Amino acid sequence: xxxxxxxxxxxxxxxxxxxxxxxxxxxxxxxxxxxxxxxxxxxxxxxxxxxxxxxxxxxxxxxxxxxxxxxxxxxxxxxxxxxxxxxxxxxxxxxxxxxxxxxxxxxxxxxxxxxxxxxxxxxxxxxxxxxxxxxxxxxxxxxxxxxxxxxxxxxxxxxxxxxxxxxxxxxxxxxxxxxxxxxxxxxxxxxxxxxxxxxxxxxxxxxxxxxxxxxxxxxxxxxxxxxxxxxxxxxxxxxxxxxxxxxxxxxxxxxxxxxxxxxxxxxxxxxxxxxxxxxxxxxxxxxxxxxxxxxxxxxxxxxxxxxxxxxxxxxxxxxxxxxxxxxxxxxxxxxxxxxxxxxxxxxxxxxxxxxxxxxxxxxxxxxxxxxxxxxxxxxxxxxxxxxxxxxxxxxxxxxxxxxxxxxxxxxxxxxxxxxxxxxxxxxxxxxxxxxxxxxxxxxxxxxxxxxxxxxxxxxxxxxxxxxxxxxxxxxxxxxxxxxxxxxxxxxxxxxxxxxxxxxxxxxxxxxxxxxxxxxxxxxxxxxxxxxxxxxxxxxxxxxxxxxxxxxxxxxxxxxxxxxxxxxxxxxxxxxxxxxxxxxxxxxxxxxxxxxxxxxxxxxxxxxxxxxxxxxxxxxxxxxxxxxxxxxxxxxxxxxxxxxxxxxxxxxxxxxxxxxxxxxxxxxxxxxxxxxxxxxxxxxxxxx
Amino acid sequence: xxxxxxxxxxxxxxxxxxxxxxxxxxxxxxxxxxxxxxxxxxxxxxxxxxxxxxxxxxxxxxxxxxxxxxxxxxxxxxxxxxxxxxxxxxxxxxxxxxxxxxxxxxxxxxxxxxxxxxxxxxxxxxxxxxxxxxxxxxxxxxxxxxxxxxxxxxxxxxxxxxxxxxxxxxx
Numbered sequence: 001x002x003x004x005x006x007x008x009x010x011x012x013x014x015x016x017x018x019x020x021x022x023x024x025x026x027x028x029x030x031x032x033x034x035x036x037x038x039x040x041x042x043x044x045x046x047x048x049x050x051x052x053x054x055x056x057x058x059x060x061x062x063x064x065x066x067x068x069x070x071x072x073x074x075x076x077x078x079x080x081x082x083x084x085x086x087x088x089x090x091x092x093x094x095x096x097x098x099x100x101x102x103x104x105x106x107x108x109x110x111x112x113x114x115x116x117x118x119x120x121x122x123x124x125x126x127x128x129x130x131x132x133x134x135x136x137x138x139x140x141x142x143x144x145x146x147x148x149x150x151x152x153x154x155x156x157x158x159x160x161x162x163x164x165x166x167x168x169x170x171x172x173x174x175x176x177x178x179x180x181x182x183x184x185x186x187x188x189x190x191x192x193x194x195x196x197x198x199x200x201x202x203x204x205x206x207x208x209x210x211x212x213x214x215x216x217x218x219x220x221x222x223x224x225x226x227x228x229x230x231x232x233x234x235x236x237x238x239x240x241x242x243x244x245x246x247x248x249x250x251x252x253x254x255x256x257x258x259x260x261x262x263x264x265x266x267x268x269x270x271x272x273x274x275x276x277x278x279x280x281x282x283x284x285x286x287x288x289x290x291x292x293x294x295x296x297x298x299x300x301x302x303x304x305x306x307x308x309x310x311x312x313x314x315x316x317x318x319x320x321x322x323x324x325x326x327x328x329x330x331x332x333x334x335x336x337x338x339x340x341x342x343x344x345x346x347x348x349x350x351x352x353x354x355x356x357x358x359x360x361x362x363x364x365x366x367x368x369x370x371x372x373x374x375x376x377x378x379x380x381x382x383x384x385x386x387x388x389x390x391x392x393x394x395x396x397x398x399x400x401x402x403x404x405x406x407x408x409x410x411x412x413x414x415x416x417x418x419x420x421x422x423x424x425x426x427x428x429x430x431x432x433x434x435x436x437x438x439x440x441x442x443x444x445x446x447x448x449x450x451x452x453x454x455x456x457x458x459x460x461x462x463x464x465x466x467x468x469x470x471x472x473x474x475x476x477x478x479x480x481x482x483x484x485x486x487x488x489x490x491x492x493x494x495x496x497x498x499x500x501x502x503x504x505x506x507x508x509x510x511x512x513x514x515x516x517x518x519x520x521x522x523x524x525x526x527x528x529x530x531x532x533x534x535x536x537x538x539x540x541x542x543x544x545x546x547x548x549x550x551x552x553x554x555x556x557x558x559x560x561x562x563x564x565x566x567x568x569x570x571x572x573x574x575x576x577x578x579x580x581x582x583x584x585x586x587x588x589x590x591x592x593x594x595x596x597x598x599x600x601x602x603x604x605x606x607x608x609x610x611x612x613x614x615x616x617x618x619x620x621x622x623x624x625x626x627x628x629x630x631x632x633x634x635x636x637x638x639x640x641x642x643x644x645x646x647x648x649x650x651x652x653x654x655x656x657x658x659x660x661x662x663x664x665x666x667x668x669x670x671x672x673x674x675x676x677x678x679x680x681x682x683x684x685x686x687x
Numbered sequence: 688x689x690x691x692x693x694x695x696x697x698x699x700x701x702x703x704x705x706x707x708x709x710x711x712x713x714x715x716x717x718x719x720x721x722x723x724x725x726x727x728x729x730x731x732x733x734x735x736x737x738x739x740x741x742x743x744x745x746x747x748x749x750x751x752x753x754x755x756x757x758x759x760x761x762x763x764x765x766x767x768x769x770x771x772x773x774x775x776x777x778x779x780x781x782x783x784x785x786x787x788x789x790x791x792x793x794x795x796x797x798x799x800x801x802x803x804x805x806x807x808x809x810x811x812x813x814x815x816x817x818x819x820x821x822x823x824x825x826x827x828x829x830x831x832x833x834x835x836x837x838x839x840x841x842x843x844x845x846x847x848x849x850x851x852x853x854x855x856x857x858x
Contacts (some may be wrong), residue, residue: 241744242744243738243742243743243744244742244744245742248737248738250737357811357815360811360815361808361811364804364807364808364811367807368800368803368804368807371800371803372800375796375799375800376796379787379796383787383792383793383796386792387791387792389780389781390781390782391781391782391784391787391788391793391796392731392781392782392783392784392785392786392787393786393787393796394731394739394785394786395728395739395785396728396729396785396786397785397786397787397796397797400786401797401800401801405800405804456721459718459721604744619744621744633744
């Protein structure tokens with residue numbers, strides 16, 4: 001299989017090279033109108049077909065690697081290092097992206113997959129797709145070149161073939177690891193497509209804004225995958241790392257969050273270009289920056305520039321990525337300078353208080369957040385360079401700097417949609433904002449009354465202060481969003497004689513993009529409420545013998561036993577804890593500690609009982625080496641479940657926003673005329 | 688239409704707000720337990736887990752035990768929070784601090800984000816005001832043929848419906 005995989009890779013590399021060179025040559029011939037022996041259109045089509053064939057070649061290489069995992073082919077170094085015989089089937093599949101070489105092959109395969117779909121749908125706009133396909137071929141060429149020469153996944157183990165492999169990193173042997181990396185990579189890699197369209201459109205001086213409409217679906221899908229990937233990663237960290245949290249501002253986490261921020265900024269500001277022909281240069285650079293940040297994140301975490309608690313694939317390929325990033329940046333700058341006159345705005349913003357300027361401020365805040373994270377991630381390197389010693393930039397830094405920025409962004413989430421395009425009046429502001437502001441201040445009062453106070457025993461608690469502000473803004477934003485739905489639904493209800501629920505659905509169908517966006521905002525608010533719960537986390541640690549008790553919040557944990565279990569892959573130790581509330585038995589929890597036999601590494605299996613109000617989160621930390629008694633750590637983490645529910649709402653909103661809106665004609669068919677009105681002539685014929 | 692800005696009132700309100708916030712943020716936790724919890728979240732565990740001292744989940748971690756004992760002793764000795772952090776930095780190295788100290792070159796870590804945000808905010812406001820003042824900066828209302836014969840009341844009503852039913856744009 002190693003020979004087959006290597007052969008498939010070299011074929012893929014050859015096809016990507018042809019796609020790039022022939023595609024570029026054909027586009028140059030078309031642009032200059034030079035006569036040629038072969039028609040440039042035919043040449044471009046052969047390049048496109050080479051791109052399609054490249055997908056099948058990379059698929060064959062990926063299949064070869066997966067097959068090697070399933071057949072325990074330990075003659076291959078990568079398989080030997082990341083698998084073992086006792087590894088269960090889903091993790092053998094997931095082992096493909098458990099290390100550097102396999103994850104880059106997986107990256108190349110996803111990129112080829114995106115390219116495959118793009119090239120199959122080229123008839124939407126043959127020339128633009130030819131440009132985008134050629135640019136994607138250039139990116140594909142880089143990854144395949146690196147796979148073939150720097151990190152070959154099919155290299156053979158020197159010496160006799162081992163009887164068993166080293167096994168997969170225990171931290172990766174968790175169900176979410178089967179879906180979290182693919183989601184994240186679909187997001188990372190997917191941003192190459194809008195990047196290719198943006199660069200292609202700029203190169204060919206694409207007339208109008210149609211290219212944005214074409215790429216919108218791609219960008220939304222990519223953004224959704226990246227969002228899911230980030231949240232699944234958070235859930236994995238929460239359930240596996242056993243420290244009671246889900247986000248540690250680790251460089252790997254930061255690397256995924258930065259392109260998400262710029263991608264989100266792009267999704268907002270691109271509307272300005274579509275509606276008003278504004279911010280063209282800005283949008284082009286946002287999408288360039290998003291793609292470059294995906295590469296930068298990869299460089300930082302895989303190139304060994306920054307250390308991370310969960311960078312599973314570090315090696316010395318940083319130079320490859322730095323060179324690639326330099327080339328991409330140079331191409332972007334060169335193309336921009338050459339074609340910048342094509343990006344002149346057709347309109348300008350008139351008022352500081354308008355929908356347009358709210359988009360601008362939203363972009364400003366998102367990019368500042370991105371800068372803060374990039375700055376925090378790179379500062380240890382900078383400090384070491386200047387002072388000769390490293391510093392740590394951890395959670396306290398980000399909590400102080402990024403949280404206020406995040407709250408401001410949440411505030412804009414509520415304000416922006418209430419502002420009309422162009423400009424507004426004080427009367428309109430009063431009308432739109434009075435209810436959300438009342439709800440906001442009522443929430444402040446209620447929070448203070450129920451005990452969410454920034455002052456405790458004469459000292460200021462920053463966490464509670466942020467929580468108070470977050471709850472208040474979240475309530476205000478929710479009111480603003482719901483009142484937007486209600487206002488529109490009432491009008492439709494009046495017009496169509498339908499109830500409010502049906503009218504809300506029709507309203508959403510009429511402008512899926514707008515109301516899908518509102519649902520996404522609602523999801524973000526729910527996530528923020530969940531994140532805010534962190535301010536009220538509590539934890540208790542105790543050594544627990546048989547029938548020892550541990551109380552946390554309203555719960556009492558009674559240790560009723562310890563047990564052990566083993567299989568071919570790992571040994572487990574469990575604590576069995578009966579949970580009581582107000583003296584009544586509720587349920588049993590079984591936190592565990594696993595010891596993986598091949599690698600000798602331990603792993604925590606956290607027991608979580610999730611309710612809308614809080615999570616009871618119990619960790620079996622191991623045994624005290626002095627006393628030999630098991631150590632149990634229990635957390636009561638309020639509102640964590642809201643984070644995961646918020647993701648579901650965000651995904652739902654994104655899917656709604658991707659569905660085309662009802663056209664006026666369809667809408668008139670779906671919305672019945674008022675009861676007393678005469679029937680529409682068009683419907684008389686039984687349509 | 689521009690929003691009238693009663694500048695002196697707004698500026699004074701903003702000054703009071705900034706002062707209150709500054710006082711709030713300069714206050715620290717007072718009780719020993721609160722200080723212990725606060726400080727162990729400003730220090731890193733040195734066992735290599737890359738986690739905050741208060742969140743290290745390594746079973747029987749010797750570094751955590753030692754650091755926690757040191758922290759308890761330092762609080763009991765009556766030192767201020769800053770003196771304790773300095774003591775830790777001397778004993779364990781600068782990387783034990785979970786955030787860069789706000790002095791010397793490291794102060795730049797704290798200043799840069801706010802400086803960038805402030806500059807960008809100011810630049811954006813100035814840019815929008817500049818655009819608004821340009822003679823050609825105002826957008827011309829889009830001529831809609833079927834609205835040409837409408838009276839202003841009808842046109843306003845249509846605009847309102849369009850706004851309320853979401854047919855005028857996106858989020």
